[in-house]
Amino acid sequence: MAEITYWEAIRRAHDEELANDPNVIVMGEDVGLIGGTYKATSGLFQKYGEQRVIDTPISENSYTGIGIGASMAGMRPIIEIMSINFALLALDTLINAGAKIRYMSGGRATCPFVMRTPGGTAHQLAAQHSARLARVFMSTSGLRVVTPRGPLDACGMLKSAVRCNDPVIVIEHERMYNMKENIPDHEFFRPLEGAEIVRRGTDITLIGYNYSVYLCLEAAKRLEKDGISAEVIDLRALKPIDRETIRRSVEKTHRVLVAEEDEAAVGVGSEIISTVIEDCFFALDAQPVRIHAADVPVPYAENLEKAAIPNAEDVYKGALKVMGRI
Amino acid sequence: MDKADQKRLLREMIFFRRFEERCFEAYMEHKIGGFLHLYAGQEAVATGVLEMARPGHDYVITGYRDHIHAIKAGAPAREVMAELYGKETGSSRGRGGSMHIFDPTVNFMGGYALVGQPFPLAAGLALACKHKKTDQIAICFLGDGANNQGTFHETMNMASVWKLPVLFVCENNQYAIGTRIDRSTAVLDQYKRVCGYNIPSSQHDGQDIEQVMEAAKKAVDHVRSGKGPYFIEYMTYRTRGHSMSDKTAVYRPKEEEAKWAERDPIRIYGAKLKKAGVVTDEDIKKLKKDVQDEIENDIIKFAEESPAPRVEDLNRYVLDDNPDPRWIGPLQNTY
Ligand SMILES: Cc1ncc(C[n+]2csc(CCOP(=O)(O)OP(=O)(O)O)c2C)c(N)n1
Ligand SMILES: [Mg+2]
Numbered sequence: 001m002a003e004i005t006y007w008e009a010i011r012r013a014h015d016e017e018l019a020n021d022p023n024v025i026v027m028g029e030d031v032g033l034i035g036g037t038y039k040a041t042s043g044l045f046q047k048y049g050e051q052r053v054i055d056t057p058i059s060e061n062s063y064t065g066i067g068i069g070a071s072m073a074g075m076r077p078i079i080e081i082m083s084i085n086f087a088l089l090a091l092d093t094l095i096n097a098g099a100k101i102r103y104m105s106g107g108r109a110t111c112p113f114v115m116r117t118p119g120g121t122a123h124q125l126a127a128q129h130s131a132r133l134a135r136v137f138m139s140t141s142g143l144r145v146v147t148p149r150g151p152l153d154a155c156g157m158l159k160s161a162v163r164c165n166d167p168v169i170v171i172e173h174e175r176m177y178n179m180k181e182n183i184p185d186h187e188f189f190r191p192l193e194g195a196e197i198v199r200r201g202t203d204i205t206l207i208g209y210n211y212s213v214y215l216c217l218e219a220a221k222r223l224e225k226d227g228i229s230a231e232v233i234d235l236r237a238l239k240p241i242d243r244e245t246i247r248r249s250v251e252k253t254h255r256v257l258v259a260e261e262d263e264a265a266v267g268v269g270s271e272i273i274s275t276v277i278e279d280c281f282f283a284l285d286a287q288p289v290r291i292h293a294a295d296v297p298v299p300y301a302e303n304l305e306k307a308a309i310p311n312a313e314d315v316y317k318g319a320l321k322v323m324g325r326i
Numbered sequence: 327m328d329k330a331d332q333k334r335l336l337r338e339m340i341f342f343r344r345f346e347e348r349c350f351e352a353y354m355e356h357k358i359g360g361f362l363h364l365y366a367g368q369e370a371v372a373t374g375v376l377e378m379a380r381p382g383h384d385y386v387i388t389g390y391r392d393h394i395h396a397i398k399a400g401a402p403a404r405e406v407m408a409e410l411y412g413k414e415t416g417s418s419r420g421r422g423g424s425m426h427i428f429d430p431t432v433n434f435m436g437g438y439a440l441v442g443q444p445f446p447l448a449a450g451l452a453l454a455c456k457h458k459k460t461d462q463i464a465i466c467f468l469g470d471g472a473n474n475q476g477t478f479h480e481t482m483n484m485a486s487v488w489k490l491p492v493l494f495v496c497e498n499n500q501y502a503i504g505t506r507i508d509r510s511t512a513v514l515d516q517y518k519r520v521c522g523y524n525i526p527s528s529q530h531d532g533q534d535i536e537q538v539m540e541a542a543k544k545a546v547d548h549v550r551s552g553k554g555p556y557f558i559e560y561m562t563y564r565t566r567g568h569s570m571s572d573k574t575a576v577y578r579p580k581e582e583e584a585k586w587a588e589r590d591p592i593r594i595y596g597a598k599l600k601k602a603g604v605v606t607d608e609d610i611k612k613l614k615k616d617v618q619d620e621i622e623n624d625i626i627k628f629a630e631e632s633p634a635p636r637v638e639d640l641n642r643y644v645l646d647d648n649p650d651p652r653w654i655g656p657l658q659n660t661y
Binding site: 025057062 | 446
């Protein structure tokens with residue numbers, strides 16, 4: 001076991017997969033010579049050469065398309081998009097082609113590629129660098145979407161994403177790249193499906209993904225002081241969603257809150273609560289609550305940004321509301 | 327090219343024409359649904375270019391006007407027709423339809439509806455060829471209108487910087503649906519547009535299959551020899567409307583259509599072969615009859631008699647239907 005950061009975990013997954021299979025390539029803006037904006041591919045250009053760790057021009061839609069085309073011919077590309085905001089430029093090749101090629105060819109053509117991108121708010125990056133957009137991908141048939149919350153999943157899920165035969169979107173988070181966690185020294189994989197119960201509790205289920213898992217965990221600690229036992233679930237995968245784990249938890253706690261960093265409308269929270277209503281409506285003892293961002297483009301000023309994005313306090317208060325304590 | 331091959335090529339073009347005309351009829355009978363884009367008039371381009379390449383070995387990709395490219399690349403014609411009929415035996419198992427013919431067994435990697443989208447996909451196929459150090463190339467057929475997409479510019483740039491083995495074939499039929507090229511495009515000669523990306527290019531007659539082949543051979547050799555991409559433009563014309571719903575009279579002058587009818591590729595090649603003593607009028611008549619019989623008795627029959635996909639299979643092919651649990655899981659929680 002060794003404690004490493006999130007970015008180091010991603011780097012390790014790349015390194016192991018590049019070593020494992022000569023058809024694995026990495027492509028994206030500045031992933032090569034300078035090792036990636038968040039260091040996630042540092043040293044790999046030097047180790048594997050420019051044919052396998054490819055610095056692309058700033059042409060998101062077409063280099064994504066090139067990755068998809070290459071994957072149809074047997075390659076295993078890991079495509080990095082510098083920020084999820086820029087992924088909007090790649091939606092045509094990604095959603096119109098990548099997500100649909102297997103289906104519209106009747107299963108005869110496949111495109112096993114991975115797209116990694118940080119998708120969260122960082123610190124005062126303002127509206128055009130703070131999009132979250134997970135909902136765009138989770139609502140697209142033909143994709144898998146995962147949201148590793150720490151180094152263990154960041155390494156193990158990326159490796160699984162490279163090996164599996166489907167297009168996988170890995171959504172990371174700017175504020176998680178320097179987080180640390182112990183991960184095994186030996187090679188390991190983490191599955192692309194299945195939510196994880198990261199804290200056990202009996203009174204309320206707090207559901208998060210990506211960075212909002214930490215908000216839930218912090219809120220859970222505070223709730224404990226109030227004598228409320230919160231269970232925390234990390235969704236891990238937004239597509240497909242692990243309805244079973246959610247249902248079993250809610251049937252135990254009878255109360256549910258979903259926390260996300262994105263705006264509420266047509267979002268992760270709405271989707272999760274819909275599944276709860278469909279799967280275990282009669283288990284609920286209280287109205288569910290969604291904790292989410294304000295319905296505004298993310299502002300620059302520090303105080304406004306803070307006000308726009310939910311924090312642990314918001315989750316805590318939301319949980320008290322579900323509990324009928326406020 | 328020997329006489330037998332010349333005769334075969336003529337037969338192929340006659341076959342392709344009849345295939346498309348038969349699609350038209352089937353569409354009118356409501357046997358084919360959706361959008362249908364026919365290739366009649368442009369046959370010499372796909373036939374000639376792919377004759378000079380190695381179908382089944384090289385990758386081929388195109389837009390929605392894709393039936394003939396697929397067949398010439400090696401997809402069985404009966405499967406293409408069955409696809410148009412929405413049958414389980416179709417090239418894409420009835421999931422794609424006219425605009426999405428696929429046959430990866432012969433490296434025909436699809437028809438795509440999004441104008442310009444195949445540019446980067448083709449470059450990606452070429453990247454894989456280069457990476458695996460095979461002698462394959464990727465051939466991308468698209469229309470003149472596609473060159474106004476961002477993907478054109480982005481892909482030309484990357485294909486050139488990375489010296490990818492990809493041949494871009496521009497089928498310039500001078501119209502994007504009802505918009506004539508001079509109303510939408512600042513540079514009329516499409517081959518000139520790739521100069522900005524340092525890609526060699528040339529423009530040729532797309533109606534005379536001999537000229538198509540001569541130019542295509544040089545272009546294919548260039549790409550296969552590892553010199554990087556090549557962009558070849560063929561001047562051509564579609565006989566029918568863009569799809570089944572537009573009236574060409576609204577946007578194309580009658581005189582222009584008549585002029586191009588003179589330059590029909592089958593007519594041109596048929597006349598040449600007659601003059602060279604390869605075929606007689608009798609032979610051509612017989613070819614037409616044979617082709618008609620084959621399409622009716624084999625291809626249409628197969629499409630008609632094939633089963634529709636099973637509704638129980640609706641959710642197949644979305645993702646890998648037999649995923650490896652090592653990568654997929656699901657993660658087990660202990661309760
Ligand atoms: C991205 C996109 N925009 C618009 C359309 C609608 N559309 C379909 S074909 C076409 C014209 C394309 O013309 P061209 O590339 O010259 O090909 P041609 O049909 O002449 O073979 C248009 C506008 C589309 N399918 N995709
Ligand atoms: Mg055109």
